[in-house]
Amino acid sequence: MVDYPRKKGQPRGMDFKRITPPLTEEIVEGLRAGDKVFISGTIYAARDQAHKRMFELIQKGEPLPFDIGGQIIYYVGPTPPREGMVIGSAGPTTSSRMDEFTPALLKAGLKATIGKGARSSEVKEALKRFKAVYFVSVGGAGALLSQRIKKAEVVAYPELGTEAIRRLEVEDFPVIVAYDMYGGDLFKEGVEKYRKV
Amino acid sequence: MRELSVDRIREEVKRLCIEGAYILEEDVQSALKSAFEREVSPMGREVLTQIIKNYEIALEGVLPMCQDTGIAVVFVEIGRDVRLDGSLEDAINQGVREGYEEGYLRKSVCHPITRQNTGDNTPAIIHTRITEGDRVKIKVALKGAGSENKSRLKMFNPTAGVDAIKEFVVDTVREAGGSVCPPIVVGVGIGGDFEKSAILSKEAILRPIGTPHPDEDIAKLEEEFLEEVNKLGIGPMGFGGTVTALAVHIEVYPCHIASLPVAVNIQCHADRHKEVVI
Numbered sequence: 141m142v143d144y145p146r147k148k149g150q151p152r153g154m155d156f157k158r159i160t161p162p163l164t165e166e167i168v169e170g171l172r173a174g175d176k177v178f179i180s181g182t183i184y185a186a187r188d189q190a191h192k193r194m195f196e197l198i199q200k201g202e203p204l205p206f207d208i209g210g211q212i213i214y215y216v217g218p219t220p221p222r223e224g225m226v227i228g229s230a231g232p233t234t235s236s237r238m239d240e241f242t243p244a245l246l247k248a249g250l251k252a253t254i255g256k257g258a259r260s261s262e263v264k265e266a267l268k269r270f271k272a273v274y275f276v277s278v279g280g281a282g283a284l285l286s287q288r289i290k291k292a293e294v295v296a297y298p299e300l301g302t303e304a305i306r307r308l309e310v311e312d313f314p315v316i317v318a319y320d321m322y323g324g325d326l327f328k329e330g331v332e333k334y335r336k337v
Numbered sequence: 338m339r340e341l342s343v344d345r346i347r348e349e350v351k352r353l354c355i356e357g358a359y360i361l362e363e364d365v366q367s368a369l370k371s372a373f374e375r376e377v378s379p380m381g382r383e384v385l386t387q388i389i390k391n392y393e394i395a396l397e398g399v400l401p402m403c404q405d406t407g408i409a410v411v412f413v414e415i416g417r418d419v420r421l422d423g424s425l426e427d428a429i430n431q432g433v434r435e436g437y438e439e440g441y442l443r444k445s446v447c448h449p450i451t452r453q454n455t456g457d458n459t460p461a462i463i464h465t466r467i468t469e470g471d472r473v474k475i476k477v478a479l480k481g482a483g484s485e486n487k488s489r490l491k492m493f494n495p496t497a498g499v500d501a502i503k504e505f506v507v508d509t510v511r512e513a514g515g516s517v518c519p520p521i522v523v524g525v526g527i528g529g530d531f532e533k534s535a536i537l538s539k540e541a542i543l544r545p546i547g548t549p550h551p552d553e554d555i556a557k558l559e560e561e562f563l564e565e566v567n568k569l570g571i572g573p574m575g576f577g578g579t580v581t582a583l584a585v586h587i588e589v590y591p592c593h594i595a596s597l598p599v600a601v602n603i604q605c606h607a608d609r610h611k612e613v614v615i
């Protein structure tokens with residue numbers, strides 16, 4: 141059996157910071173690359189096609205389907221839920237595919253995104269400029285993450301199916317700060333430490 | 338001649354798709370547990386803890402381990418003494434269709450240009466071979482795009498040698514970084530021609546972890562490549578660590594004197610492969 145760092149009965153995530161959106165500048169200022177964070181409250185699910193559409197709306201100067209000020213977007217396309225369940229498996233998808241659209245959304249007030257993998261230097265710059273943060277949740281942990289989602293409701297583009305924009309109510313949703321607003325980069329710092337070539 | 342109903346094939350493919358999405362094979366389970374024991378980075382251990390908890394939740398059969406339940410890749414070996422009573426491809430696709438529907442799996446297959454979803458996760462990618470005997474062997478892999486997207490193929494000069502191949506494999510893993518959901522399995526296909534090397538690399542990831550290549554020299558290369566890959570320090574989810582890959586598997590095939598194709602296929606930790614012999 142695996143020796144989990146946390147023993148049974150011990151409260152969950154003693155070493156996790158806790159945040160609730162909408163995120164204020166103070167909250168973002170307090171987050172550093174490498175921090176483990178629990179998110180509780182409302183976040184929004186959107187991925188490739190929804191990003192393309194939101195980006196076009198911004199370019200045309202039209203309103204977005206939800207108020208993104210201070211909000212968190214989670215890059216996820218869940219599996220279909222079983223009867224009586226809120227959502228199916230719901231882990232992160234690769235963030236870099238959203239890179240070309242992200243700076244415009246950050247400029248419009250978005251404060252954080254959740255996905256997996258490294259991102260472009262443009263996104264990193266935009267995080268510094270607009271004081272925002274990039275979280276990673278564990279890729280492929282869709283079953284575990286699904287259990288932390290308490291409600292899910294489609295708010296735009298239902299025709300996109302798994303790619304529709306959803307409002308999610310989450311509780312103790314575990315993420316790790318990958319990039320902070322100071323230019324901190326967990327991928328770079330972490331890999332430096334363990335690289336032997 | 339052994340008569341076999343294609344209905345049986347449909348049934349098995351459906352079962353393998355559903356079980357694939359929920360039940361991580363023993364070889365991967367134990368490789369992940371041993372990765373947790375070996376990993377020295379605290380963040381890597383946190384990630385592995387979540388990965389292990391995650392597949393344990395999936396084993397209950399309610400939530401698939403990953404939301405990307407992939408495109409179905411099916412390898413079929415049909416004994417030449419088997420007589421089927423219908424279309425093999427139709428039976429496989431029907432099995433995929435039913436498996437993805439009844440297993441509550443995500444339908445992730447679409448037209449490459451219009452991006453219109455086919456709605457039922459078909460067609461599957463099917464590779465068929467005729468073998469001796471009267472058995473049918475079916476292997477199904479649910480291949481997610483996150484790791485598949487970072488796979489690469491290169492046509493080397495025939496004089497390039499092993500070091501160049503090694504460098505290409507290591508570079509591919511470095512480029513892939515954390516977005517392919519490490520710890521990964523690296524499948525390497527060396528030789529054949531353009532498409533053969535790619536198919537070999539896919540067959541390589543389907544080999545159970547902990548089973549080295551039967552040829553000792555190739556097995557040695559597998560160990561050597563694995564060591565190099567793990568020196569990259571990418572670690573679980575790319576946050577840094579000592580376990581980037583669980584295994585490197587190599588398959589080889591003779592090639593033209595003027596060429597040396599090498600394909601690298603990347604498999605994430607949600608390494609969903611199942612097989613059955615009928």
Ligand code: SF4
Nearest residue numbers: 280403481483518605
């Ligand atoms: S790379 Fe694999 S584990 Fe990660 S999200 Fe894709 S299918 Fe799931």
